[in-house]
Amino acid sequence: MKVPVEFDEIRPFEPEELPQAYDRLLANPQFRQVLNFVLPGVPLEMIKEKMHACKTNLDFQLNFCYGFLQKLVDKYTNGCSMDVSCLDTSRRYTFVSNHRDIVIDPAFLGKGLIDNGFKTTCEIAIGDNLLSLPWVKDLVRIDKTFIVKRGLSPRETLAASKVMSDYMYFVMEQKHDNMWIAQREGRAKDSDDRTQPAILKMMAMGGGKDSITEKLKRLHIVPLAISYELDPCDFLKAQEFQLKRDIPGWKKSAQDDVVSMQTGIMGYKGRVHYQCAPCIDDWLDTLDPDTPKTKIFDIIAEHIDHEIHRNYRLYPFNYIALDTLDGNSAHADKYTDEDKAAFDKYIAGQLAKINIENKDEAYLRERILTMYANPARNFIKASE
Template sequence: MMYTEFDEIRPYHDEELPQVFEELIADPAFRQVVGVVMPDVPFEVLAQKMRACKTKMEFQKAFCYGLLKKLAKEVTDGLTLDYVTVPDDREMACTYISNHRDIILDSGFLSILLVERGLDTVEIAIGDNLLIYPWIKKFVRVNKSFIVQRALTMRQMLAASACMSRYMHYTIAEKKQSIWIAQREGRAKDSNDRTQDSVLKMLAMGGEGDVIDRLMEMNIAPLAISYEFDPCDFLKAQEFQLKRDIADYKKTTADDLLNMQTGLFGYKGRVHFQIAPCINDELSKIDHSLPKPELFARISMLIDQRIHANYRMYPNNYVAHDLLEGSDNFTSHYTAEDKQRFVSYIEKQLQRITIPDKDTDFLREKMLQMYANPLKNQLAVLKR
């Protein structure tokens, strides 16, 4: 059965790809970007390679996998994935709910790590605020993304959320296709990662039964993503100061593009993905009769605890914590060289901020918090 209800938001069906490929090939903006990304390959050769792809997976393996592998080699010191249990995705699809560090690479790196283990790539929830040009919207839908509609009235938002929830339930149950979704709208600017109840409320709009039944249908597996360095740290710190100083400050499309570009091509050091087990066992123990606000708060906290417990800590996290506290509690976790390297890095990033009335002390503190917060949150879980 072909559902038409999801046509506006779903990834393209494989049989739709030939038409979409022709539209992309004819788009001057797409051609220009491809020329920048792959300057050594004639566009006609790429066009023929695209036309030869019969499925979204073939397209991902032919183009995205190689590009992401090359990028990972250039801007990271290695990608790693670890998990206690990842179900065979042919038997049970999962909803990976993760903290959010990079607009494009969180889901991109996850997909290449899964492919390397012989598993399928994930479908990706992506906000329509990032789909700035028509070719981007087409490209992400070829690349197994589904669209989160954001610029809507309250009534439209409810209808769109319900439609997306039904789509995600259908994707997990019928298509047996795993999904990646961030735990909140947008990235946590201070790396104090918290699951928004609204994400769980949206997931519980689709499916059958009560709230717990509906969330169990989604096979939620919390995913902790740890970047040693965040290339956008200085942009996030800058945004904190602008929001502090300008009452109605709003990021522009140009700001979004700069964040995407900086996140993609900036140095990240080591990057680790840790998948926690599916939370269904825990969900089954929760009292179904609890009031909904309490249910959602409890489940959000459960996901947060799994994510916080599974961060991978780097010397930077310990140095930042000690610098903020003015202590040497964690000196056993880093060397003098580690500390010097991190302090120099922070000062260099601060120099990249060029706003008027630059408040260097405030900006430095915000950047240190970004690196200290994951450790603070992990310590809080481990003390329980």
């Protein structure tokens, strides 16, 4: 299958490009350090031989990534489950999910698809702001990632969005693969998950002359609710809120992103659950064909939000945070005194990790509580 050259800057590596990419990685000192951590004591020559035996990106994921992800599940979670019961595992979908963790969200999805009977994982949309190191860019392009260009002028953004949209149709209809894309640019730091209509507009830019709904049906969108009992990056997100509040124009650095990635991967997440809602194809058929273009993306975004919100899996900490913020015990039947004591201890431990000037403990505590309360708020509202 010939991949159009217009996709060369954003697509994953093709099979014939993998050997050179493997060699570049293996020659990189930083990547070798990663290997020493992931595969301690394994000789480099043996890793090289195993890498070069992987003839496709999926081979690489199954032979290298899958085992590493299983170790992460075993060591840093209290179980990772996924429900795909409303999907046909022989079909391919575009998973649109809430976004908690830069690396783990799509990584656990790919593993979960294999565990649940899909014959392939998914291509992953990731912003180029996370790819400042050349070896990281090589690694993610081996790992079935396509690149979202950030920081462009409005005109450049429009052109890049059109190429990305065309690429998504190519993945679905020519490569016959799944895709994952976050419902918004960047993570929802307060866990109030809302789909940006701009993501849907981007998807509808490609796909030829079909109507908006017909185009989106061709991508087979599945709203996906990702629920972590604990977010290892919660204290970093709270810290970011205070820095943005106190320092005009404060922006995260590339190093901040690296710390977030490391913390998200190696931090304890408690129980993790991925819940797939039904594909929205049939629902799109129910939309009034005369719906104005100015409204249709908002309507679809609201539907995806409702599907994600009602499919959260909530844990005692979510209800404790909600009751604490609301100053009542309206959901006391959802947790015990032991749960409450454990949550208070957890929050104190996370706050202690924050080391910034003029540390505003009350504000930071409120921010972390809000991160755990918002999924409960949205779930309750979606379930009414």
